Amino acid sequence: MSNTDMKARSPWSTLNEVQTVTISPVEKQMNSDIRIPGSKSFTNRALIMAALAKGTSTLSGILKSDDSYWCIDVLNKLGVRTEVDGDVVTVSGCNSVWPTHQADLYIGAAGTIARFLPGALAVSKEGNWVLEASNRMSERPVQPLIKALTDLGADIKYLSNEGYYPIQIKGGGLEGGLVSISGKISSQFISGLLMASPYAKKEVTVSIPDYIVQHDYVRITLNLMEKFGVNVHYSDDLTQMVVPKSEYLGRDIQLEADASTASYFLALAAIMNGRIRINNLSVQTDQPDIKMIDVYEKMGCKIVRGLDYIELTGAPTLQGGFEISMKEMSDQTLTLASIAPFASGPITLKDVEHIRHHESDRISAICTELKKLGIEVTEYKDGLTVFPGNPLAATLDSYDDHRVAMSLALIGAKVPGVQINNPGCVSKTCPSYFELLNQLGVQVEYTK
Numbered sequence: 001m002s003n004t005d006m007k008a009r010s011p012w013s014t015l016n017e018v019q020t021v022t023i024s025p026v027e028k029q030m031n032s033d034i035r036i037p038g039s040k041s042f043t044n045r046a047l048i049m050a051a052l053a054k055g056t057s058t059l060s061g062i063l064k065s066d067d068s069y070w071c072i073d074v075l076n077k078l079g080v081r082t083e084v085d086g087d088v089v090t091v092s093g094c095n096s097v098w099p100t101h102q103a104d105l106y107i108g109a110a111g112t113i114a115r116f117l118p119g120a121l122a123v124s125k126e127g128n129w130v131l132e133a134s135n136r137m138s139e140r141p142v143q144p145l146i147k148a149l150t151d152l153g154a155d156i157k158y159l160s161n162e163g164y165y166p167i168q169i170k171g172g173g174l175e176g177g178l179v180s181i182s183g184k185i186s187s188q189f190i191s192g193l194l195m196a197s198p199y200a201k202k203e204v205t206v207s208i209p210d211y212i213v214q215h216d217y218v219r220i221t222l223n224l225m226e227k228f229g230v231n232v233h234y235s236d237d238l239t240q241m242v243v244p245k246s247e248y249l250g251r252d253i254q255l256e257a258d259a260s261t262a263s264y265f266l267a268l269a270a271i272m273n274g275r276i277r278i279n280n281l282s283v284q285t286d287q288p289d290i291k292m293i294d295v296y297e298k299m300g301c302k303i304v305r306g307l308d309y310i311e312l313t314g315a316p317t318l319q320g321g322f323e324i325s326m327k328e329m330s331d332q333t334l335t336l337a338s339i340a341p342f343a344s345g346p347i348t349l350k351d352v353e354h355i356r357h358h359e360s361d362r363i364s365a366i367c368t369e370l371k372k373l374g375i376e377v378t379e380y381k382d383g384l385t386v387f388p389g390n391p392l393a394a395t396l397d398s399y400d401d402h403r404v405a406m407s408l409a410l411i412g413a414k415v416p417g418v419q420i421n422n423p424g425c426v427s428k429t430c431p432s433y434f435e436l437l438n439q440l441g442v443q444v445e446y447t448k
Helices: 042-052 066-077 110-123 141-152 185-197 216-227 259-272 288-298 326-343 353-357 361-370 402-412 423-426 431-437
Strands: 019-024 031-034 057-058 079-086 088-092 102-106 128-132 155-158 166-171 177-180 202-209 240-243 252-254 275-278 301-307 310-313 322-325 347-350 376-380 381-386 394-397 418-421 445-448
Touching: 031 259, 031 431, 042 057, 042 088, 042 110, 042 141, 042 185, 042 216, 066 079, 066 102, 066 110, 066 381, 088 418, 110 128, 110 141, 110 155, 110 166, 110 185, 141 155, 141 185, 185 202, 185 216, 185 240, 216 288, 252 418, 259 275, 259 288, 259 310, 259 326, 259 402, 259 431, 288 326, 310 353, 322 326, 326 347, 326 353, 326 361, 326 381, 326 402, 353 361, 361 376, 361 381, 361 394, 361 402, 402 418, 402 423, 402 431, 423 431, 431 445
Parallel strands: 031 275, 057 252, 102 128, 177 202, 322 347, 394 418
Antiparallel strands: 019 418, 019 445, 057 088, 079 088, 128 166, 155 166, 202 240, 275 310, 301 310, 347 381, 376 381
16 A cells, blocks of 8 residues: 555545455356436535625535545635535635634645635735645646636745645635636636636636636536526637626535446446346536547447436447547546457547546556556557457556556456456545446455
8 A cells, every 4th residue: 555645534434444356257147227416526515605705605415525524624624514414515605704713724636625625715805825736736836826816816835835735825805807727737727717717806808828627627616606696607619708797606516426436337337238228317418528429429339318317228239430529528548448448440539648647647547457458558758559358367556546457357246366456546436336346236245
């Protein structure tokens, strides 16, 4: 567990004592219905907006994972009252005046909180807070966001390395006006800036000088802001967004299931030539990873797009031999790379250089682990090509990265003898991942 930052694990993590999981193949035909946990993207956005809001909000269907635990923990330390009952949380909003004016805050490995909280704190008229993150999160850049916030008048200082966590934020408010921010490293920078902007002293105009790596996540932010009562005017390509001087109002909101998590289970049915129906997710979502169903269809799977469900039936042989840009659904790069060895031809995944800066260098990580399984892979700066093959038994590393662990587990559902070190990292977005696999017939053995 040398690369594991156990401090970033939360009480909602279920596998902290587990060193290794051994995955054994599904023995019977997969034919199942399943419900997926809530969306991380929606959960942390809604929690921050509800905390800033005037009045009380009830958020149903939250994701109970490490990231959301640290978000709620931070809000509590800031003096915001929250009540968690199952997957429902009630938040008593502070109307942008954080009750606790001084605190040291720990955000774990949560990229969403790292990008959403600085602006939310900076809008307060007073306060002095220190934000610390996990070891890996402290290696991930936040400079574009912090520069944009300071351009608007925020008082934010780096406490160690320029452009990285930890940081100190002093309340004092944002002036507003014109601000430019890059979107090519992370769309979360833009979302964090947008979420704080209603509380600036005057209207904020956000302009994107380059491009946004994932437009749909910005749209999720804009749509949630509207649900909380703030209407942003924006161009179709999102390069220009005007946020009025406004405030969030407490709301009761049902959050969506997580399309990113759903994709692993759809991929499982795809490689097993089985059937799976996800009963709490529809294609009518702004979550970009829903577009993976089009990829599975292209590979020969049969998809039924219901009003409130998605059903996939696999194919005897998945079709390969194509190249695909994963830019807009980059979190699924590793999912597709992990099922690519079972396809009829090589699959090239491109336009995802930015995922080298996530919980791990994801391109390097998946290439390294697929090679351990005897799969031929070509690595590029912005992606990889995976060639068809017969994976061998191997012990694989998760890099303390939930998406690496979840993707590689799919291979173990088809190939005997796959072990994954440090599987507890799945608690970042889906603590129940291995339990859900087990319910679907995949054998999972834990070694402490």
